[in-house]
Amino acid sequence: MAPRDRHRRTTALTALAAVALAVPVSAGCGAVEKALDCAQLAIEISNDVDNLQDALTGAAVDPQEADKILDSLETDIDKVGDRTDNADVSKAIDDLQKAVDNVQKSVDSGKDPDLTPVRDAAGELTNVCSP
Structure with missing residues (x-):
C-alpha cells in the first residue's frame, strides 16, 4: 500500500472516529447515525477510488474491472446522496459524480x-462528513 493511500485511509478512519466522538449525545440517535453513515460511506468511496486507480494503472489495465469498480462507486455515491440533506455533502457528491462520469x-x-478530480x-x- 502506497504511503498516500495509507494516509487517505487513516484520514478517513480518523474522520469516522471524530464523528463518533464529536456528535453530542443530546443530538439524538438519528443525527449520530446519519453522521456515521456519511463517514462510513466516505471511507467506502475512498476504497473504491483506490481500487479504481489499481485497475487503471500498472502493467495490465483491466477495463472490465474498472467498469465494475465504477459501478460500485456509483452505488456508494447514490447511498450518500440518498442519506443526506446537508448542502456541503450534496455539493461534494455532485462534484464526485461529475468526476466519476468523466x-x-x-x-x-x-x-x-x-483520477485527480475523483481523488x-x-x-x-x-472532509465534509467529519465534524
Whole structure:
C-alpha cells in the first residue's frame, strides 16, 4: 500500500472516529447515525477510488474491472446522496459524480482517465462528513 493511500485511509478512519466522538449525545440517535453513515460511506468511496486507480494503472489495465469498480462507486455515491440533506455533502457528491462520469467517458473511449478530480472530490467528501 502506497504511503498516500495509507494516509487517505487513516484520514478517513480518523474522520469516522471524530464523528463518533464529536456528535453530542443530546443530538439524538438519528443525527449520530446519519453522521456515521456519511463517514462510513466516505471511507467506502475512498476504497473504491483506490481500487479504481489499481485497475487503471500498472502493467495490465483491466477495463472490465474498472467498469465494475465504477459501478460500485456509483452505488456508494447514490447511498450518500440518498442519506443526506446537508448542502456541503450534496455539493461534494455532485462534484464526485461529475468526476466519476468523466472517468467513465475516458474508460469507454479507451483513453487514460485523470483520477485527480475523483481523488480530490472523495477527499472533500471525507472532509465534509467529519465534524
